Amino acid sequence: MPDGYIHTPVVIKERFGNTQKDATVVGINTDLEKTGSFASRMHFETYNLGHLMTASVVHYRATGKRSLLDCGIKAADFLYRFYKEAPADLAHNAICPSHYMGAAEIYRATGDKRYLELAEGLINIRDSVKNGEDHNQDRIPFRQQYEAMGHAVRANYLYAGVADIYNETGEQQLMKNLSAIWNDIVTRKIYITGGCGALYDGVSPDGTTYDQPSIQQIHQAYGRAYQLPNETSHNETCADIGMLLFSWRLFMATGEAKYADMVENELYNGILSGISISGEEYFYTNALRKTAEFPYKMRWPKSRQRYISCFCCPPNTLRTLCEAQEYAYTIGDGTLWCNIYGDNTLNTPSLQLTQHTDYPYNGRVTIQFDKVKDINAVKVRIPSWCKDATIMVNEDMISSEVIPDSYVEINRKWKKGDVLELNMEMPVRIVEANPLVEENRNQVAVRRGPLVYCLEGVDIQDGKKLSDVVLPANILLTPTKAEIAGHKYLALEGTARLTEHIDWNNHLYHDVAPTEKEVKVRLIPYYIWGNRGETDMSVWLPVSK
Numbered sequence: 001m002p003d004g005y006i007h008t009p010v011v012i013k014e015r016f017g018n019t020q021k022d023a024t025v026v027g028i029n030t031d032l033e034k035t036g037s038f039a040s041r042m043h044f045e046t047y048n049l050g051h052l053m054t055a056s057v058v059h060y061r062a063t064g065k066r067s068l069l070d071c072g073i074k075a076a077d078f079l080y081r082f083y084k085e086a087p088a089d090l091a092h093n094a095i096c097p098s099h100y101m102g103a104a105e106i107y108r109a110t111g112d113k114r115y116l117e118l119a120e121g122l123i124n125i126r127d128s129v130k131n132g133e134d135h136n137q138d139r140i141p142f143r144q145q146y147e148a149m150g151h152a153v154r155a156n157y158l159y160a161g162v163a164d165i166y167n168e169t170g171e172q173q174l175m176k177n178l179s180a181i182w183n184d185i186v187t188r189k190i191y192i193t194g195g196c197g198a199l200y201d202g203v204s205p206d207g208t209t210y211d212q213p214s215i216q217q218i219h220q221a222y223g224r225a226y227q228l229p230n231e232t233s234h235n236e237t238c239a240d241i242g243m244l245l246f247s248w249r250l251f252m253a254t255g256e257a258k259y260a261d262m263v264e265n266e267l268y269n270g271i272l273s274g275i276s277i278s279g280e281e282y283f284y285t286n287a288l289r290k291t292a293e294f295p296y297k298m299r300w301p302k303s304r305q306r307y308i309s310c311f312c313c314p315p316n317t318l319r320t321l322c323e324a325q326e327y328a329y330t331i332g333d334g335t336l337w338c339n340i341y342g343d344n345t346l347n348t349p350s351l352q353l354t355q356h357t358d359y360p361y362n363g364r365v366t367i368q369f370d371k372v373k374d375i376n377a378v379k380v381r382i383p384s385w386c387k388d389a390t391i392m393v394n395e396d397m398i399s400s401e402v403i404p405d406s407y408v409e410i411n412r413k414w415k416k417g418d419v420l421e422l423n424m425e426m427p428v429r430i431v432e433a434n435p436l437v438e439e440n441r442n443q444v445a446v447r448r449g450p451l452v453y454c455l456e457g458v459d460i461q462d463g464k465k466l467s468d469v470v471l472p473a474n475i476l477l478t479p480t481k482a483e484i485a486g487h488k489y490l491a492l493e494g495t496a497r498l499t500e501h502i503d504w505n506n507h508l509y510h511d512v513a514p515t516e517k518e519v520k521v522r523l524i525p526y527y528i529w530g531n532r533g534e535t536d537m538s539v540w541l542p543v544s545k
Contacts, residue, residue: 004078006052006071007045038082041093047157049075050098057105058323069109076106080118083125091125095136096154096238096312100161101245104168119165123174134204135218143173146180148189148222149204152197152234153312155222156242163249175253182250185243186262188225192431192445192539193452193526194262194270195235195286196243199223200299226436230289230540232298237283237313240270241320248327251339257405260339261384263327267320267340268360269452272527274317276304277485282314283530288454288539290530291466293504304530328355335377336414337407341365341422350374360449361479361490363389363424368417375414379407380422383450388425394418424449428477428492432543443540444471446492446523448479453492453523457536461520466536470497470515473545477523484524484531492523497544515544 001011038045056072059065079099082090094100100122107115123142132138134150137158148155159181166174190196202221205214220234244266251259274283281304290302308314329346330337336351341359346352352371359365363386382389384405391398391408399408410420426449433440446453457466477492500513529537 003081004074004076005045006075007043007048010039010043010045038089038093041095043093044095046079046090046093046099047096049079050100050102053099053102054105055319057109060109072102072106073110076103076115076118079103080114083118083121087121087125088128090122091129091138094122094126094138094158096157097122097161098157100158101164104161104164107168116168119161120169123162123165133216133218135216135221139216143177145177147184148181150218150221152220152222152239153236153242156196156239156246160242160245160249163246163253167249167253178246178250182246182259184225185222186258189222189228190243191228191233191235191288192269192433192447193235193273193286193288194240194243194266195233195288196239196270197222197234197236198228200232200234226434226438228433228437229439230538231287231291231294232296233285233287233289234300235270235286235288237271237274237286238316240266240274240286241316244271244320252330255337255407257381257407258384260327260381261405264340264383264450267324267327268450269526271317271320273529274313275321277487277528277531281306282308282317284308284310284313290537292534292536293467302530303534331375334374335379335409336375337379337381338367339381341381360451361426363422363426363449365422365424367420367422369414369419370416372414372416372418377409377411378414378420379409380420382406382408383424385429385447385449386424386426390423392421392423395421428479430471430473430475430543433540440540442543444473444543445539445541446471446477448490448492452526452539454526454529454537454539455521455523455541456529456532458532459491459522459524464498464519465501466538468499468501469519469521470499470542470544472497473543480522482522482524484528487528487531489525489528494521494523495519496521496541 052075053072056068060069100119103115103119103122107119126138127141129138137145137150137155142162159178162174163178166178185196197220199221202218202223203215204218206224220236220239244263247259247262251263273286283304285300287302327340328342328344330339341357343357344355350373354368354370355365357365380391382402382404386402386404389402390400391410393410398410402408429447431445431447435441455466455469460466460469475494475496477494479490480493482489482491495518497515498517498519499515502510502513504510526539
């Protein structure tokens, strides 16, 4: 529109009217209550404007062209005028607030401080929302929030946007909020896969108040601490992407390895599972368990779909995977940071290098420096799962003692021809959850390197039931080369225990069955489950000690 407003369903409705025929032809949502900008917060206008602003900056950086950047600036100008003229209305419409990140990116691209003023102001005007709700994280002022709450996508986009503002302003109170919220998520509310937003439907406050009228319904909620169901887990892919964006910005602010570690966990486990091997089908939600016996049909299917009626996840997944290269390296103050490993080449005017590795299936990483200028230190990330590693430069041992979840700094005048080699031991790990996670008591998950593994029904010997399989705590799982739909990976093969099958029809309780038999199993990385038709699956499995 001439004033910079753009939101496809609203514009189409104004042009074509409100007839069902017109709506069907153009494929728009017929539930729009009123036409016009910001007529309903459920139009998600600021969410879409934010993505446009961010995409315009990425396009400008990649191509040097201003064609899309000028569109993003026009959208930012619209929001700036709206912020000045009707801040309360703008605050009320901040749902999945990607426009916080968008405004910060427009500021970085242009240097125009009006856009930094906009980004800061968007946080401040949240306090003006009347009758706010935890669903949208606006019941109380942001600077009073120290726990993750509400709708997980809205929350994580908010936290990422605030982190952008902290990175530009240095306001310490914001970092106090952000670090406390991030710690709350990773120590009490996140799945082992990086999944965020455990509940299809939650409430807040939940079980902690006698004031019944104050309790609010929350969709795809973070829920209570340690409330992490598996079969009914929601975990929208966009929430996991939001956690990646949040964690990356905290890493850029602090340089702490734990944030980069979460970026890696989200990429391999939380996000990559959202797309099929073919690249044509998608998950909206990412469950950690699926069984044919489950008696409920959830709102979102547990098989990937070619078309998802809520449009956000497929393009968000694709842009995130395309952007993954941006997280591999960072440079600052003459230091090269190696953050995310993978076979790659880096080519800049001052630095050219080649990384060779079969990561995430092999822990050997070799980096050859083909061109170096003004690099006096290299920081190598040691992942949280790595307990044993060696680092060599030009075949000379640099370090054989490493601290998990940290960076090892190697100071020297780096030159052309230097070769850095990192060798990380990658054993299979049997993992248990905090005992307060009731759904996972007496169960274990399997990890190797950064990957979370799962068991599908098709990989159980003789077609035995997934619910009858028990993993011995000392199970020997052997990495084995395998392939699904042309995708090569390492499976983990071993011998589990099998309980005597019980017919649970019309039974709620039963005597414990013996586990005397053995059964061969093959575990696969969680990110490739669901690519072989309908079958049961579980990340967490019963354990016998």
